Amino acid sequence: MRMKLRRIHVDGVDFFWRVLWDPDAANSDYLFLRVWVAGCKAYPWLTVHYQFHNPWLFYGDIISAVTPEQQQRARDYSQLKPLTPGKVAxxxxxATSLLDDEYADRRLDKSWYLNINREGALNWDWRNIMNIxxxxxxxxxxxxxxxxxxxxxxxxxFVAxxxxxxxxxxxxLKQFLQAAMPVSERFVNWRAGxxxxxxKQQIEQRINWPLEGMLFDVENNSYWENSWGEKPGSAEEREVIVSQxxxxxxxxxxxxxxRYIPATPNEAGNPVFSVYQMDIIYYGYDLASYFAHEFSFSLPESFEAPEEPKYIEFWGDF
Known part of the structure; x- marks a missing residue:
């Protein structure tokens, strides 16, 4: 669900803004505020993760508060504000003030991610990555x-x-796919899925490929992790343990x-792995360096490729 695109004029600059619910939030009190600079709507200039006042979600907790803990929680809820045009401005x-401190020369040339807490303070998000x-x-x-x-x-x-x-x-990866989606052979055509x-079945097979390769090596190449415990005698039992x-x-x-990128940690800069059964190697220390390696081109120094890969649980141990 999302609100319509709205226009707002702030300190001499025209912006467009829209609100989207956060599909990954545990409760329905978090949303994303997206802001575009007028005339540059290909990429959102600002994305802010915002906890707002949702009376339908909190009303029961507020009116039924009895214990000191419940009353404190009710007071916390009452501090949340709806996301009005005035609040957006x-x-x-x-955000402009925060960005001007360090990025005044290019603050409109990059997609910025920020969090806003209950006190209204903006904080940097780990997702600030490639600029436009x-x-x-x-x-x-x-x-x-x-x-x-x-x-x-x-x-x-993306939600679908x-x-x-x-x-x-x-x-x-999400930022890249929002800009343009590669559809050449061997790329994943998510829209077509x-x-x-x-x-859809082809994509599901691609997603399941690492597990299938792991099971193949368990049955054919004597692969078994010590952390999995004693190796069972039957193939059925082995498959259950490996899958778990x-x-x-x-x-x-x-x-x-x-080639695969880990979904977690949900951060920019995860490495890309080449996965063929249990023959697993790094193929790029981040998304940009992976594409440069895969397709044999160079990137300018502005990309600041990492000198070593971020550690990823299990997959980084090979």
Whole structure:
């Protein structure tokens, strides 16, 4: 669900803004405020994670508060504010002030992610990653390498994809796919997966490929992790144990061929792995360096490629 796109004028600059519910929130009191600079609507300039006053959610807790703990919680709820145009203007001003401290020369050239707490203070989010120029250059280099693109995925499509395939996209991959979606052979056509049973099954096979490869090596190449305990005698028991452990590891999201990026931690900068059965190697220390490696092109120093990969539970042990 989302609100319509609205226009707002703040300190001499025109913006557009929209509210979207946070589909991953445990309760219905968190949302995302998206703000675009007028004339540059390809990417949101600002995304703010905001806890707001939802009277339908909190009304019962407020009127039934009896114990000191319940009364304190009711007072906390009452401090939350609805997201009015005036509140949006206030957030834009605070964000502009915060960005001016360090990024005044390019604060409108990047998609920024911020959190706002109950006291109204803005904080940096870990999802600040590639700016518009970097994404544009990355897509350009991929096109020069023969990769075909279509229109990027919308917020509604991401919600549908996450629900349909039970996946969560790390923010840099999501940001990339919002700009444009690669559809050349061996890429994942997520949009088609929502509209075609055949493509949906193909994507599900790609998602299940790491587990299938693990089970293959267990049965054919004597693979077994010590942490799984004693190896059972039957194939059926082995499959149960392997599957149980597999689903506790960070989920791998297919990108291209048998290259995967972990969904967790839900942060920018996760490495990309090449996964072929239990032959697992790093193929990029982050998303941009992966594409450069896969398609044999170089990136300018502005991309600041990590010198070593972020550690990922289990998958980083190979």
């Amino acid at each position: 206030e957030i834009i001003r605070k 120029s970097q994404i544009t250059l990355l897509i350009k280099r991929l096109k020069q390498s023969g990769v075909s693109f279509v229109e990027g995925l919308s917020d509604e499509e 994809i996450q629900s349909e395939f039970q996946v969560t996209f790390p923010p840099d 929502l509209n075609s049973t055949k493509v 452990h597999f689903y506790t590891y960070p989920k791998l999201i297919p990108i291209y061929s048998h």
